Amino acid sequence: MKTLTRKxxxxxAAGGSLALLLGAFFFQALGYAPCKMCLWQRWPHALAILVGAAYLGVKTRVLLWFGAIAAAITSGLGAYHTGVERDWWEGPTSCTGGGDALSGLTGGDLLPGxxxxxxxxxxxxxxxxxGLSMASYNFVFSALLAVIWIMAARKPA
Structure with missing residues (x-):
């Protein structure tokens, strides 16, 4: 079996983040509006995509570690969000529970712009x-992407 090159x-890894991000936008287009924590999970994917593009021009190993960190962060956010969804722990009061902290707010107030x-x-x-939510899938797939970034970073040039 042929092993993959670093490139x-x-x-x-960057393509995986792009696929997950496009998937999130696709679900949003279907009418599944994102919550605050869903939006948090998108930013590290965007960073990982940029890191992948930057690596094409500047082939430095440190970028690969940034990609791994970005994937690990969004995976961690997905795990945290999954726990909030399953009532394993409390989430931010601004978007969980009875929404008491949200009384009188509109969606535009919560997500300005x-x-x-x-x-x-x-x-x-x-x-x-x-049985898995979008946050759960983000947790699992992003963890796999983090592993791929680490494999790339550890691979000899």
């Missing part, structure tokens, strides 16, 4: 497949 691993009219609570699962 191929970077393309796989967005076109969101509905406030989506972070502790409610709006979509799931095989």
């Amino acid at each position: 191929q691993l970077v393309a796989l 967005s076109a969101v009219d509905v406030i989506v609570m972070c502790d409610e699962v709006v979509w799931q497949f095989l």
